[in-house]
Amino acid sequence: MADSSSDDLPPDRLARNLSLHRACEVGDYGECERLLKSEEGADAWWQDPDMLGWSALHYAAERGHTKLVKLLLRRGAIWNASDLLGKTAAEVAWSNNDEGTYRAIFDEGVRQTLLLNLLERRAEDASHAPSTSRGGTSVLQDGHLTLSSNVDSSHEVSASNDAFLESRLSFVDDPSTGTKRCLDVDGGLVMAPWETDIMALSASLLCDGAKPDCAVLNVGFGLGIIDELFQARNPPPARHVIIEAHPDAIAHAKQLGWDKRPGVELIHAKWEDALESLEGDFDAVYWDTYAQGYGELRNFLEHLPNLLSGPEAKFSFFHGLAGTNPFLYDVYTRVAELDLKDIGLVTDWHTLRPTTTQETWQGVVRKYWQLDTINVPVSKMDQSLFQ
Numbered sequence: 498m499a500d501s502s503s504d505d506l507p508p509d510r511l512a513r514n515l516s517l518h519r520a521c522e523v524g525d526y527g528e529c530e531r532l533l534k535s536e537e538g539a540d541a542w543w544q545d546p547d548m549l550g551w552s553a554l555h556y557a558a559e560r561g562h563t564k565l566v567k568l569l570l571r572r573g574a575i576w577n578a579s580d581l582l583g584k585t586a587a588e589v590a591w592s593n594n595d596e597g598t599y600r601a602i603f604d605e606g607v608r609q610t611l612l613l614n615l616l617e618r619r620a621e622d623a624s625h626a627p628s629t630s631r632g633g634t635s636v637l638q639d640g641h642l643t644l645s646s647n648v649d650s651s652h653e654v655s656a657s658n659d660a661f662l663e664s665r666l667s668f669v670d671d672p673s674t675g676t677k678r679c680l681d682v683d684g685g686l687v688m689a690p691w692e693t694d695i696m697a698l699s700a701s702l703l704c705d706g707a708k709p710d711c712a713v714l715n716v717g718f719g720l721g722i723i724d725e726l727f728q729a730r731n732p733p734p735a736r737h738v739i740i741e742a743h744p745d746a747i748a749h750a751k752q753l754g755w756d757k758r759p760g761v762e763l764i765h766a767k768w769e770d771a772l773e774s775l776e777g778d779f780d781a782v783y784w785d786t787y788a789q790g791y792g793e794l795r796n797f798l799e800h801l802p803n804l805l806s807g808p809e810a811k812f813s814f815f816h817g818l819a820g821t822n823p824f825l826y827d828v829y830t831r832v833a834e835l836d837l838k839d840i841g842l843v844t845d846w847h848t849l850r851p852t853t854t855q856e857t858w859q860g861v862v863r864k865y866w867q868l869d870t871i872n873v874p875v876s877k878m879d880q881s882l883f884q
């Protein structure tokens with residue numbers, strides 16, 4: 498929630514903010530316009546700490562006043578502000594089956610996120626903000642989306658790719674399957690067997706129908722689950738490149754013999770560095786790293802056109818961005834789709850209902866996945882560009 502307790506506000510401003518909330522509740526568009534217009538007006542972003550942290554947007558969304566929702570968004574309402582229970586206005590609309598209002602907030606979220614991504618890319622050289630997707634709170638801390646959260650994970654290694662790569666990993670028994678899982682130094686789950694179904698779907702979306710002597714690139718070894726799935730194909734890929742940056746993950750891969758498998762090239766480097774010298778015409782490319790967020794995925798996309806072998810080549814990635822909040826997850830799905838379109842790729846989303854149990858999260862610092870279904874993408878060059 499925005500940091501503004503009622504005690505901090507002068508009484509007249511507090512009164513105007515409360516009036517705005519009441520006007521939003523009853524759908525008085527004219528009164529809202531009046532309150533928001535004047536220089537001394539109400540704050541569209543203000544959240545009432547005495548009312549569960551609701552904002553004017555929550556009230557307007559709850560009552561289905563779509564036109565008012567749009568007005569508030571134009572006048573500074575925060576599209577992804579959550580109340581004290583963690584609910585955004587869009588989720589309130591969704592729970593009322595109000596698709597129109599949900600859509601209005603969703604569109605604004607996509608617009609703002611794309612804009613922020615663009616600005617961030619321009620400012621990239623000046624400051625490279627740390628970000629998280631896997632491992633960190635699903636509430637992103639990278640400036641793309643800032644939703645208040647009770648969990649402060651900024652001190653954890655998953656908040657910075659460099660800090661993560663300098664810290665130790667442990668490969669330990671997974672309590673739900675007995676096979677291995679990989680944890681970071683803070684107990685963040687880097688990779689675990691519950692994701693095997695997701696990896697299997699991704700591998701089959703990428704490789705079904707590929708030519709027998711295909712070339713695949715996997716970024717991020719983790720437990721090597723998707724790599725095993727690529728190798729299990731008949732015949733296995735003629736060329737199988739794995740880029741992995743963490744020394745402990747490389748050691749684990751070597752222990753499993755990945756450095757000696759025929760056709761496999763195990764590259765110990767950050768993908769950001771490895772791609773500079775990687776010769777590649779890949780038929781399938783998969784991206785799944787850790788302690789990186791949407792900004793890094795977007796940077797990776799810029800390399801994709803050079804990596805893909807041609808119109809039939811495919812790309813996929815682990816979409817865990819905002820994996821604890823269905824609304825933000827939807828926004829990221831759309832933003833990724835638009836960014837992929839920007840580089841000439843068309844994306845199909847396949848949904849999967851992953852199975853997790855209580856044991857999946859035993860001994861783990863945070864449950865980074867809490868949604869019922871995951872969106873698994875497969876992208877291919879827009880065929881209409883070749884006609």
Ligand SMILES: C[S@@+](CC[C@H](N)C(=O)[O-])C[C@H]1O[C@@H](n2cnc3c(N)ncnc32)[C@H](O)[C@@H]1O
Binds near residue numbers: 722723740
């Ligand atoms: C979630 S795991 C990948 C899991 C894998 N898909 C599997 O099936 O087991 C993420 C991996 O990405 C690696 N990684 C993190 N940052 C990286 C970077 N900048 N470049 C390359 N690999 C990176 C981590 O060390 C980790 O091994």
